[in-house]
Amino acid sequence: MDWSIQDIARLAGTTSRTLRHYDNIGLLAPSRVGSNGYRYYDQRALVRLQRILLLRDLGLGLPAIAEVLENETDAARALRGHHGWLRQEQQRLARQIASVETTIAAMEGGEMIMAEDMLDGFDHTQYREEVEQRWGTEAYAKSDAWWRGLSKADKQAWMERQRQLARDWIAAAEGGIAPDGDEAQALAQRHFDWLRGIPGTPGGGSNGPTKEYFVGLGEMYVADPRFAANYGGQAGAEFVRAAMAAYAARNL
Amino acid sequence: MDWSIQDIARLAGTTSRTLRHYDNIGLLAPSRVGSNGYRYYDQRALVRLQRILLLRDLGLGLPAIAEVLENETDAARALRGHHGWLRQEQQRLARQIASVETTIAAMEGGEMIMAEDMLDGFDHTQYREEVEQRWGTEAYAKSDAWWRGLSKADKQAWMERQRQLARDWIAAAEGGIAPDGDEAQALAQRHFDWLRGIPGTPGGGSNGPTKEYFVGLGEMYVADPRFAANYGGQAGAEFVRAAMAAYAARNL
DNA sequence: GGTATAGGTTGACGCAGCGTCAATGTCAAG
DNA sequence: CTTGACATTGACGCTGCGTCAACCTATACC
Numbered sequence: 001m002d003w004s005i006q007d008i009a010r011l012a013g014t015t016s017r018t019l020r021h022y023d024n025i026g027l028l029a030p031s032r033v034g035s036n037g038y039r040y041y042d043q044r045a046l047v048r049l050q051r052i053l054l055l056r057d058l059g060l061g062l063p064a065i066a067e068v069l070e071n072e073t074d075a076a077r078a079l080r081g082h083h084g085w086l087r088q089e090q091q092r093l094a095r096q097i098a099s100v101e102t103t104i105a106a107m108e109g110g111e112m113i114m115a116e117d118m119l120d121g122f123d124h125t126q127y128r129e130e131v132e133q134r135w136g137t138e139a140y141a142k143s144d145a146w147w148r149g150l151s152k153a154d155k156q157a158w159m160e161r162q163r164q165l166a167r168d169w170i171a172a173a174e175g176g177i178a179p180d181g182d183e184a185q186a187l188a189q190r191h192f193d194w195l196r197g198i199p200g201t202p203g204g205g206s207n208g209p210t211k212e213y214f215v216g217l218g219e220m221y222v223a224d225p226r227f228a229a230n231y232g233g234q235a236g237a238e239f240v241r242a243a244m245a246a247y248a249a250r251n252l
Numbered sequence: 253m254d255w256s257i258q259d260i261a262r263l264a265g266t267t268s269r270t271l272r273h274y275d276n277i278g279l280l281a282p283s284r285v286g287s288n289g290y291r292y293y294d295q296r297a298l299v300r301l302q303r304i305l306l307l308r309d310l311g312l313g314l315p316a317i318a319e320v321l322e323n324e325t326d327a328a329r330a331l332r333g334h335h336g337w338l339r340q341e342q343q344r345l346a347r348q349i350a351s352v353e354t355t356i357a358a359m360e361g362g363e364m365i366m367a368e369d370m371l372d373g374f375d376h377t378q379y380r381e382e383v384e385q386r387w388g389t390e391a392y393a394k395s396d397a398w399w400r401g402l403s404k405a406d407k408q409a410w411m412e413r414q415r416q417l418a419r420d421w422i423a424a425a426e427g428g429i430a431p432d433g434d435e436a437q438a439l440a441q442r443h444f445d446w447l448r449g450i451p452g453t454p455g456g457g458s459n460g461p462t463k464e465y466f467v468g469l470g471e472m473y474v475a476d477p478r479f480a481a482n483y484g485g486q487a488g489a490e491f492v493r494a495a496m497a498a499y500a501a502r503n504l
Numbered sequence: 505g506g507t508a509t510a511g512g513t514t515g516a517c518g519c520a521g522c523g524t525c526a527a528t529g530t531c532a533a534g
Numbered sequence: 535c536t537t538g539a540c541a542t543t544g545a546c547g548c549t550g551c552g553t554c555a556a557c558c559t560a561t562a563c564c
Contacts, residue, residue, distance in 0.1 A: 005540090005541075006540070006541090010445060012413070013413075013442050015522085015523085016540090017523065017524085018521085018522065020542090021521070025521095034541095036529080036530065036531090036541075037530095037543085038540090038542080050413055054355075057420070058351055059348050059352070061520075076359045079356050080356060082352060083349065083352050083356065086345060086348060086352060089345060090342065090345045090349065093341060093342045094342065096311050097335065099309070100310050100311070100334060104328055104331050104335065107327060107328045108328060161302055164309070168309070256511080257511090257512075258510095258512090267551085269551060269552065269553085270551065270552095273550070273551055288513080288558080289513050289558090290512055290513080291512085308550095313549075313550095314550075
């Protein structure tokens, strides 16, 4: 005994379109096809469909489901892998939610990030000594000239970017992820690109900072409490340093 | 002064492809286009791009971002709405994770759901009295005959579906969502479709059960501890009843 | 001036998983 | 014979770009 396409669709709680799709991609073929082209499905097909839908509800992709159904053995293994991915997603969402919340708070509290005047209170000369000491007076002079030469809009854009980057670093550090994982490495990449925009950094310019400079910067973030504060304190700065070091080791 | 497309891409930490995309969909036009078709961007454009990327990192969709940037005012409101959606997503993920975990446990512990013999221990006659009392002896006889007439595969499929449904109900109840929300109502819909497959239910068959039957069933789940156990106990059953009642009020 | 090289342009496909027409054939019932 | 329900095969749409492909341009060095 077999059912029409609508019948099993109803029986399994899905739609005929879905069944045709599954047929097209080879995930579930009808047990019989009439001379008129009509699809008919029997019990075996129904059982398979049920399994498919079960796994789909758990969030597995159709290719993964197909694999599970063919091998028969490693269903649990596939689910464990999937479970890991789900948890990652959840963490990503948690961090995003935190970001949104702090952003909302910032917008309601202060003048909000989108506002025009956000340069107040920023004095880049406060880092003068450190920069001169570690990378020479010339490096500082260059970057100082660069900064003074920027228009107001430029400065705003640059700071906005810096602040967002710092926020993301903090969120990442608090999220408890690995400094050498993909997430953190993506942040390190952003950090690298951001530095690239500052002339006067050793090796700076289009090619980006040198390995030594990049790693040394990470050290400084930890060593200097003024920098550490930007990244959520000591723990945050250490996370940033670890991520930067890992990035440098791989890419520079 | 303006930059080439690669320049701002680097400055903002994105790609030229993205910028072309934003131009195509009207989200961010270049400030100037050379006679050769090259795109050039100035500070204003850079600022706008930065805002776009900031909002994008928070998870907003491009149309939503466009809206925020035009209206200028309701950025916080848009973010609050987005925040709600993010939390929903997070809850959905949490429930999915819980489902995956219980499924893994079931597969490792018992013979797993995919196994063949899972009809043991199910005795549908245990509900005989209740059914006869509430909906008449004929209703029971019909559904009994239907069940006995099913093949082994049919019975398996039916039970698998029932069990998954119950699991999802439990997860939903524990997830703390509203019984009349979209999520729970989708489950009620599945429950309705599932009942549809059982002849002998009042109004059953292709059209599905009647409103009275559907609501009455929900009551029974709460009243009878044997049913309640299927849905994770008293609290779970009450959640199911509430969801079914809401569903019936709207759709039946 | 020639040429190597980097960077620019406009299409257009691909991805995940179907929803949703569109145009048309089939089956059961009145 | 007509009507209506259900079937078929395309094919576009959605999200946000990544990734070729095929073809100009700008810059720099010889």
